[in-house]
Amino acid sequence: MTKPVDPVALTADLIRCQSVTPDEGGALVLLEGLLSSAGFDCHRADRGGVSNLFARWGAKGAARSFGFNGHTDVVPVGDAAAWSHDPFGGAIEGGILWGRGATDMKSGVAAFAAAAVDFVRMTPPDGAVILTVTGDEEGPGRDGTRAILDWMANHGEAMSVCLVGEPTCPETMGEMMKIGRRGSMTAYVEATGMQGHSAYPHRAKNPLHALVDWLARLTAEPLDDGTAHFDPSTLAITGIDCANTANNVIPAKARAMVNIRFNDAHSSASLIDWLRAEAGGVTAATGVTFTFDMQVSGESFVTPPGPFVDLVAGAVKAETGVAPVLSTSGGTSDARFVKDHCPVVEFGLVGRTMHQVDECVEVAQIEQLKAVYARILKDYFA
Template structure:
């Protein structure tokens, strides 16, 4: 079994122009490597038309415990091309930094996953099962990715014991910390109703902007919780 060069694999993934919802060849590349390692691969397309997104689930082993590596190959648009020091899909390695869309978020992590699993399988200590849950819909509206993949896993009777997500979480140095989770979000729609009137008779009108500012100020100054040892306090955005 050939060794996997982590940096080269990351470069190859970066060179796949996988801007959501385009697959760009990234999942094809992963499926090729994982198949060689003995993984059973399932391509899971969800959505229709322009919203159609490809996803990949791959597993080796049938026994517990089952460790899953989760991530995404899609990236955000490149913005203004001339502002880039290097080709955003070039995967340039200058000896210190690997440049390109997805180098950090999160094709570099996926390459590290594959390389680590390859070494583990090569060691012969193949207890339990390992899987990859890789979506192509994380940076976009995220409706045809992980959520639908999890529904598919439940229908297939797949049980995951632990999951490692390769999102970048190290503030300063590589390997500094592993986060145990991520806060969710609550979206609220606030409507303020006013009463139209003439500027000459403000006492007969009700300006909803002033009321809205008062409510937002009160909400912003009200602690939602105190957080805990693992998570910062919740906040209003």
Template sequence: MTATDPVPLAQAMIRCRSVTPADDGALNVVQRALEPLGFACTRLAYGPDDYRVDNLFARRGSGGPHFCYAGHTDVVPPGDVAAWSDDPFSGVVRDGMLYGRGACDMKGGIAAFIAGLTDYLAAKPSHAGSISLLITGDEEARSVDGTARVLEWMQANGQIPDMALVGEPTSRKALGDTIKIGRRGSLTGHITVHGKQGHSAYPALADNPVHRLVAALGPLLAAPLDHGSEFFPPTTLQVTGFDVGNTASNVIPATARAMLNIRFNDLHSSASLTERLHAALKAAGCRYDLQADCSGESFLTRPGPFVDALSRAVLRSTGVEPALDTGGGTSDARFIARYCPVAEFGAVGAALHQVNEYAPVEELRRLAATYRVVLEELLG
């Protein structure tokens, strides 16, 4: 365990009602914890006046190697407050559990890193290289004016790290069982197929867009897009919406719409998958509009010195040999991967975004100890 307890810092952050894009003082809590440790803190605000996002970049040291810890203090809304046992922003500890929105995702993780960092610096005040933190207030919603914008500032100001660790709750069943070394990409497609309205008794006088849309989607769903790659599972395509806006059973509609989401591995890009959608629609003879939006390309940090050091640290601290994984949704690591090697490691994510979100107190303390060992492995 660490000498520094992460729980009080986690409680102080949880008590800030930082539902995206509000900050409510959460980054002030982080800054006040870092400045006495010798970190120079820079606050960076982006976005329009009605959606202003506050971010924090903090760095200690100027030499290499430069290690960066990334995380977010914004949280999702609590939902039905009446369903919570306590105020979602109370940060109450009961029966060994810390409760509150952000306890698991990921104010608890940030507090654990700062606790481990505090003990590491006490033992190694003259450590090699430099340490930075990139803490954003825009991860849970738009993800436009947070990490991506701060990275642009970091590049312009010579602050890009040599390696980065995102503290998302990656562990599945036990602390230490999973390190994420990549993520699948995500492509959303909005398809509108145009036909000709008509009476269902006279189909020759109409052009049924539903039939054409079904014919286009059929081949995409009939066979897998791939069978996976070395570190990734197979790409998946899910139709998530289908609508014709028609209430009359005897009318062939003029348009048919579908929405789909593709979670893709490193065998594809958003551009190649978009072309595949175009090809399927053209093969079915569709007159169509396609809007394709990619929230992030797939990325992979291959095993090497950085990933190996993380794995050694986790094994040393927890006794668990971590699996290297690329599953799950997207995270801010997708932005960092454009600049430097990045991996993700954090607590067990059993309660993220749930009513009565919680983090076991002892797990937070063990996570803090593990982050201290990570710093030892990476910086000596």
């Protein structure tokens, strides 16, 4: 009888692959070998110098297919000398696994790969199990999960539902799952006036005054009070400068950055219209003009509570003893791309140390996470 896949050992092996975005580092090669040996049909969906893996067990076009999504790329280690363990060593001490990606999210990928392999070997389902793993989640995201989904569309592949294995629990295993995410966008704005002497401001058009006026309009009132599944949207001024070193010169140009995390009361298009309208009001009053570069990372979305959400939440509670909060908090994830393909939720382990020096995870959490994913597969195909 084939031994079950050890998710802890697999996580450690993945950590030893130095897959800092966009380097593949051997992580996807390792996974492809494991999955191929278990009968998965594996394909690379590489694009733009980014490595991506698609793997399916079961018939193409099956009536129902359960998908997992995750990433093996990691952020840089920073000051390696500040780490107490080799960031790419995969050391285990005192029940703790250390290394870059231990939390975010090589453990999640290892857990769902191990659960999927054991499941199809021991209880082959009536349907398909699909794994999509990218090397471009921590980077721009243009050629990662989006490239896999494009490849799937071109090759007639589809997931009925998908679970993203990002870490979702703040402090305790099982306490939270994500059923949606806020949208995210950044406005880079440049205000252009007319340079002049600070002693004669009437002979200039001060872009800083106009820019501050515009920013004050944006922050005067909350964007909203929250919606059924989301906290209130937030707007943060994240930068303002004019590169002026002369204290007696009114500069010609000034720049600012504004980041907005928005709920389903808005779309990026409606917010862009609002930003431009407020700038138009300032231009009418001051003569200072505004130009924008709008970058949208993703729209808000929610997978409403229902059979799929209930199935995942039930499996989490059964394996952890904790009923997870259904949350839409946090930043963005690749679920923002998957939601255009099929219903998607997220559940993973405690993310307390992600992106930190000495990133680490409790070995017991990885084993528990595999058990949660295994139960989800069993219940989905029951």
